[in-house]
Amino acid sequence: MTTKDELAAAADKVMSGLMSLRKAANAFNINFMTLHRHVNKLKAAKEGNIDPVRVQVGYAKPRKLFNQDQEKELADYVLNCSKIFFALNTIEARHLAYDYAKKNDLVVPQNWDEVKKASKDWLLSFMKRNPMLSIRTPEPTSLSRMTSFNRHNISEFFNNLGELYEKYKFGPQDVWNIDETGVTTVQKPSKIIASKGMKQVGAATSGERGNLVTVVCAVSASGNSVPPLFVFPRKYFKDYFIVDGPPGSIGAANPSGWVTKDEFLLFIKHFVHHTRCSKERPILIVLDNHNSHMGLNMIDYCRDNGVILLSFPPHTSHKLQPLDKSVYGPFKTYYNSAADGWMKSNPGKTMMIYNIPTIVKLALQNAATPKNIISGFQATGVWPFNRDIFTDADFSASFVTDRPMPNDTASPDLNEHLNQNEHSSSPGLLTSKEREITNEELELENVAIPSTSAENSSEKIHFSPEQIRPYPKAAARVKKSQREEK
Numbered sequence: 001m002t003t004k005d006e007l008a009a010a011a012d013k014v015m016s017g018l019m020s021l022r023k024a025a026n027a028f029n030i031n032f033m034t035l036h037r038h039v040n041k042l043k044a045a046k047e048g049n050i051d052p053v054r055v056q057v058g059y060a061k062p063r064k065l066f067n068q069d070q071e072k073e074l075a076d077y078v079l080n081c082s083k084i085f086f087a088l089n090t091i092e093a094r095h096l097a098y099d100y101a102k103k104n105d106l107v108v109p110q111n112w113d114e115v116k117k118a119s120k121d122w123l124l125s126f127m128k129r130n131p132m133l134s135i136r137t138p139e140p141t142s143l144s145r146m147t148s149f150n151r152h153n154i155s156e157f158f159n160n161l162g163e164l165y166e167k168y169k170f171g172p173q174d175v176w177n178i179d180e181t182g183v184t185t186v187q188k189p190s191k192i193i194a195s196k197g198m199k200q201v202g203a204a205t206s207g208e209r210g211n212l213v214t215v216v217c218a219v220s221a222s223g224n225s226v227p228p229l230f231v232f233p234r235k236y237f238k239d240y241f242i243v244d245g246p247p248g249s250i251g252a253a254n255p256s257g258w259v260t261k262d263e264f265l266l267f268i269k270h271f272v273h274h275t276r277c278s279k280e281r282p283i284l285i286v287l288d289n290h291n292s293h294m295g296l297n298m299i300d301y302c303r304d305n306g307v308i309l310l311s312f313p314p315h316t317s318h319k320l321q322p323l324d325k326s327v328y329g330p331f332k333t334y335y336n337s338a339a340d341g342w343m344k345s346n347p348g349k350t351m352m353i354y355n356i357p358t359i360v361k362l363a364l365q366n367a368a369t370p371k372n373i374i375s376g377f378q379a380t381g382v383w384p385f386n387r388d389i390f391t392d393a394d395f396s397a398s399f400v401t402d403r404p405m406p407n408d409t410a411s412p413d414l415n416e417h418l419n420q421n422e423h424s425s426s427p428g429l430l431t432s433k434e435r436e437i438t439n440e441e442l443e444l445e446n447v448a449i450p451s452t453s454a455e456n457s458s459e460k461i462h463f464s465p466e467q468i469r470p471y472p473k474a475a476a477r478v479k480k481s482q483r484e485e486k
Helices: 003-015 021-027 032-047 068-083 090-103 110-115 120-129 143-148 151-168 261-275 296-304 322-345 353-367 370-380 392-401
Strands: 175-184 212-220 225-232 250-253 283-287 307-311
Touching (some): 021 032, 068 090, 068 392, 175 322, 175 353, 212 261, 212 353, 212 370, 225 353, 250 261, 261 296, 296 307, 322 370
Parallel strands (some): 175 283, 283 307
Antiparallel strands (some): 212 225
């Protein structure tokens, strides 16, 4: 029997006088006060000539301002805003809930009307009822990175990649990714155990701001890697800079410590030496299109040695680059951990840039594993080739600036930017035409609606959150007229 059936059976024994409250509670393993309250409800119902079947078991549910469908509509809208990188903070969410209630003629508490927004208690309860929502600290994302990762750019990249695979018949051992990352002499300390309640907990570092050393790595879709290149912030490079670095690694120097065209050409020569590629056995390198990677001397050298270059679209390497996807994240974690260990093993000493290769050697052997490298190529769709690796949700951030093609008058469909299927009961994002709600339309609830039937006249107009607070959308580009040449 269910708990409800057990409670009804125990109450029946008490009401019929066969058992006392205490005895019935023990016999049916029910809390005494629970049974006591239920019996009192049955007695009150009997005195008021109410059917005992209608007596509610347990506590009544708290009264909610919005029904289940309305709360789901609000939750879906909040989630959609976060997917396009224009999420609501807690104050904005409370304002939206108040406006949504007022537009749909719902009775709101008096304290809502006083401050023109929902209460903090309502927001807390709303998030508990919708556990897919949580308060998060967003990662700052540039507008260029947010909008450049769109379906058109990614489709063009995979078209080019597919043509190269078809032409050269590359295997996983022939597909490589090259990229650089920076490491400093001041690490980010790992989490530690300290006294609870302390306002500030410290960990030793070499200084306030560290010196940057750039590390250039190359990995293949088969899980192999090439010894890295270190670029030191010095005018001249000395061999002792990398004396205890990864086996086979090389070094260079320039005042900034960044990779320039000269350092990248040096690494390409180092790379060709290790891969032994040629015009008869070409290889493919996918890389970002940074200016330091596009030197003419480097391109000529690659052409002469059978190196095919394919660059990612600008500002898309965070999604397309295998090294960024699965190697450099673990590498930074292992590097910080190894740097913490160095500081503890050398108390009172300051970490120098010449100690970095030793620490990088420990971090790389744990991060640049075949498993991590192969998973990076798989996650980006570079190898195995998968142009459908990214879903509509991955392109949702670009919706804000997506515009129709010049020969296409239709507005972009927002549903294409979110991973929602046709049979989903959750409302999708609206098109730009559907979002255009005029002031007259928003005030329709105060205007009498002509109708031929009483049923239609009694219908209420429902306003969705999208109509009250439209999704942000960049204005259409204005084509500048060009002067006619005389």
